[in-house]
Amino acid sequence: MSASLGKTSLDPVSAVVRRELHSAILNRYLQVFCILALAGGIGAALVTDTPDAAPMLILQMALYFVSLFALLIGTSSARAESQEWPLLFAQPIPRSTFLLGKFLALALLFAGLLALLFLPALFVRATGAALLSLYGHTLTLSAAFVALGLCTGFLARDRVQGLVLGVGLWLLLLFGMDMIALLVAHSSFLQRWPDIWSSFLMLNPLDAFRIDALFALEQIPAEAAKQTPLTSWWLAHTGLWFVAISLCWMAVLLAFTARHLKHWED
Amino acid sequence: MIQANDLRKSFGRKEVLRGLSLEARPGEITMLVGENGAGKSTTMKLLAGLAAPGGGSASIAGHDLLQAKLRAQQALSYLPQNPDFHPRLTCSGVLGFYLRLRSLQKPRMERALEQVGLTSFGRERIGTLSGGMRQRLGIALLLLPDTPVLLLDEPGLSLDPGWRQRLQEILQEEAARGKTILMATHLIAEWNGVAQRCLLCQQGRIERELDPMDLPNDFDILSKRAGASAPGSACASHAGEGALAFTNFSSAAHGKDCFGEAPKPAGEGARAPQAL
Numbered sequence: 001m002s003a004s005l006g007k008t009s010l011d012p013v014s015a016v017v018r019r020e021l022h023s024a025i026l027n028r029y030l031q032v033f034c035i036l037a038l039a040g041g042i043g044a045a046l047v048t049d050t051p052d053a054a055p056m057l058i059l060q061m062a063l064y065f066v067s068l069f070a071l072l073i074g075t076s077s078a079r080a081e082s083q084e085w086p087l088l089f090a091q092p093i094p095r096s097t098f099l100l101g102k103f104l105a106l107a108l109l110f111a112g113l114l115a116l117l118f119l120p121a122l123f124v125r126a127t128g129a130a131l132l133s134l135y136g137h138t139l140t141l142s143a144a145f146v147a148l149g150l151c152t153g154f155l156a157r158d159r160v161q162g163l164v165l166g167v168g169l170w171l172l173l174l175f176g177m178d179m180i181a182l183l184v185a186h187s188s189f190l191q192r193w194p195d196i197w198s199s200f201l202m203l204n205p206l207d208a209f210r211i212d213a214l215f216a217l218e219q220i221p222a223e224a225a226k227q228t229p230l231t232s233w234w235l236a237h238t239g240l241w242f243v244a245i246s247l248c249w250m251a252v253l254l255a256f257t258a259r260h261l262k263h264w265e266d
Numbered sequence: 267m268i269q270a271n272d273l274r275k276s277f278g279r280k281e282v283l284r285g286l287s288l289e290a291r292p293g294e295i296t297m298l299v300g301e302n303g304a305g306k307s308t309t310m311k312l313l314a315g316l317a318a319p320g321g322g323s324a325s326i327a328g329h330d331l332l333q334a335k336l337r338a339q340q341a342l343s344y345l346p347q348n349p350d351f352h353p354r355l356t357c358s359g360v361l362g363f364y365l366r367l368r369s370l371q372k373p374r375m376e377r378a379l380e381q382v383g384l385t386s387f388g389r390e391r392i393g394t395l396s397g398g399m400r401q402r403l404g405i406a407l408l409l410l411p412d413t414p415v416l417l418l419d420e421p422g423l424s425l426d427p428g429w430r431q432r433l434q435e436i437l438q439e440e441a442a443r444g445k446t447i448l449m450a451t452h453l454i455a456e457w458n459g460v461a462q463r464c465l466l467c468q469q470g471r472i473e474r475e476l477d478p479m480d481l482p483n484d485f486d487i488l489s490k491r492a493g494a495s496a497p498g499s500a501c502a503s504h505a506g507e508g509a510l511a512f513t514n515f516s517s518a519a520h521g522k523d524c525f526g527e528a529p530k531p532a533g534e535g536a537r538a539p540q541a542l
Contacts, residue, residue: 015366019359026354083350087407090314090346091367092339265317 012093016101017108020077024109029076033069037116040065045120054121055130059213061117062138067206068170070110070142074149075166077102079159089264096258102150103143103254110142133216137209137242144205144246145170147253154257173206195230202234205246212238267292267327268313268415268448274321275308275470282308284470285322290448290463292414295441297457297478298450300467306450307347309467310419313448314344327414327446342415347423349404353393357384357403360392361410368411378406381436383429397424405433409440416440418449422456434460454481 024030044057081088089095118135122128149166156162181200184190190197201207215238227235234241268290275283283305290296298306311317313324315335324331327341351360361375379385382402392400401424408416416437422430430453438460441447450467451457464478 011369012367015363018366019355019363022359023352023355081352083348084352086311086314086316086346087344087349087351087364087404089316090339090342090344091364092336093367094336263318265311 012091012097013101013104016098017105020102020105021109023080024073024077024105027073027076027080029069029072030109030113033073034113034116036065036069037061037113038120041117041120044117045124048121048124052130054124055127055134058117058121058131058134058138062134062141062213063206063210064174066110066114066117066138066142067145067174068167070106070145071149071152071166071170072163073109074106074146074151075153075156075162076149076159077106078150078153079156079162082158085264089261095261095264096254099150099154099254099258099261103147103250106146106150107139107143110146111139114138114142130216133239134213137212137239140243140246141205141209144249144253147250147257151253151257155260173204177201177204177207194228198228198231198234202241203245205242205249208238208242208245211235212242268296268324268417268446270309270313270322270324272322273309273312273319273324275305275312275317276320282470283312283319283322286467286471287322288448288465288472290446292446293441293444294462295437295447295449295460297461297464298448298467299452299454299464299476300473304467305470306467307419310344310417310448310450314342314346314417315339316344341413342417343408343411343413344417345404345408345419345421347419349400349407351392351400351403354391356389356391357395357406358388360403361406364407364410370411374410374412378410381409382406383432398426398429401425402429405436409436414445416445416447416449418447418451420451421449422453430456457481 040058040061044054044061048054048057088098114135117138118131121131148169152166152169153159153162156165177200181197185197201211211234215235268288270286270288273283273286274281282303286305286309288296288298288309298309300306308317312319313326313331315331315338318332326338329338329341331338355363357379358375361378362372365372365375376385379388382405384399384402384406387395387399392403395403401422405421408418418437422433425433434457437447437449441462449457449461458481459479461478464476464481466473466476
């Protein structure tokens with residue numbers, strides 16, 4: 001009989017990553033994502049006639065389509081072996097290990113698959129530096145939405161509930177928060193304290209991504225914005241802020257999900 | 267060794283375990299029997315570390331489940347009631363995953379597959395396997411880590427009689443190797459004479475210990491006393507004040523057992539629990 005502890009603490013994580021990569025190949029959402037990403041990448045390369053046009057098209061796809069699919073794939077992955085949880089969670093491995101392994105595997109997958117969206121644009125006149133920066137930020141955005149998808153998937157009672165919750169949150173982040181910001185923009189309180197209004201947008205990774213990408217691609221001159229000290233700082237550090245707020249979202253979502261999993265069955 | 271002392275567990279307002287205490291010893295198969303909702307599966311889940319008890323304590327091979335859960339889980343292997351797996355993964359893929367999770371060597375996987383007769387199905391996808399074969403894969407997973415403690419929740423429900431027999435032999439072999447085996451089951455007569463001890467779980471407690479070598483007769487006596495129908499006929503009815511009696515329907519014609527409710531028997535046949 002043997003009951004020895006694992007050789008290293010990385011063994012379980014790598015086991016989960018390997019299994020996740022293997023089963024992800026069979027994930028329908030991922031298959032659809034690959035087709036759409038390649039079609040989008042080729043489309044962006046073919047229809048553009050200026051160097052900036054391809055990154056702008058890719059930006060729109062990243063904003064709407066990559067974020068949505070990252071969330072759907074995260075949710076789907078979380079629910080994939082829900083029937084197996086009694087077996088999985090009886091193993092001598094912290095439950096957060098499963099979550100971390102899944103997150104790392106899906107982030108790795110997106111790191112590779114986003115090439116389908118970005119590589120075709122390199123064959124046109126698009127600048128490599130702009131594309132590389134956009135690739136890095138799109139990967140960060142997809143990792144944040146994978147974390148959100150895993151969170152909704154593990155929190156939900158079943159796959160459908162997870163997907164409804166996930167898509168609802170995606171819509172809220174994509175349109176809802178902007179709508180709310182627009183609705184309250186004229187209140188006298190926010191007119192007096194515009195930084196509160198800016199903070200509301202800054203906390204949303206999709207808005208932070210959009211602002212960062214737009215400024216980075218020089219579609220909006222930073223000087224054009226009516227600036228407060230906070231927005232001045234934000235517009236001067238949009239890339240840094242986007243990465244920071246995305247990492248915060250990932251950490252909070254994964255920690256919250258890990259805590260939820262710890263009390264699963266309770 | 268498995269020890270549980272005064273285990274309590276509630277789900278919302280429903281109190282499922284009300285001070286359950288038990289002990290399962292190395293080298294023995296200990297059965298946990300009782301009607302639906304008696305708390306058997308909840309007990310198994312608490313002992314497997316899937317849920318935390320609301321009160322009381324438990325230890326697996328000397329490791330406290332609350333203080334050193336991972337150490338305790340290291341010493342146990344658990345087979346849930348309905349083991350299910352990702353349908354698109356293969357048998358080898360599933361076993362290989364659990365092998366890596368526990369940092370075990372590959373020969374152990376081959377041995378586990380061989381023990382449950384799935385060697386030639388290693389590359390089959392789970393989705394193509396029958397319910398019985400999935401259960402055999404679950405048994406392979408149970409045996410994979412070679413832990414000193416085995417927990418089985420209603421094992422063999424989907425197995426054919428031949429494989430149920432084989433499962434009993436496997437468990438007896440494992441017990442003979444000094445393992446502690448705790449198993450919850452409804453199939454009383456099927457397991458008659460297999461276990462060394464049999465504990466009756468009722469309303470979230472261990473009510474008493476039964477004779478594991480003479481379970482059908484024990485239940486027959488109880489059911490006659492309770493005025494329940496004879497063995498082989500329909501299930502016992504709700505004849506009394508909600509107390510439990512057993513009715514054995516394990517005859518070859520029926521092939522399974524069930525629990526009925528009837529007035530509580532008194533006197534003979536009811537022994538005080540031992541070693542609790």
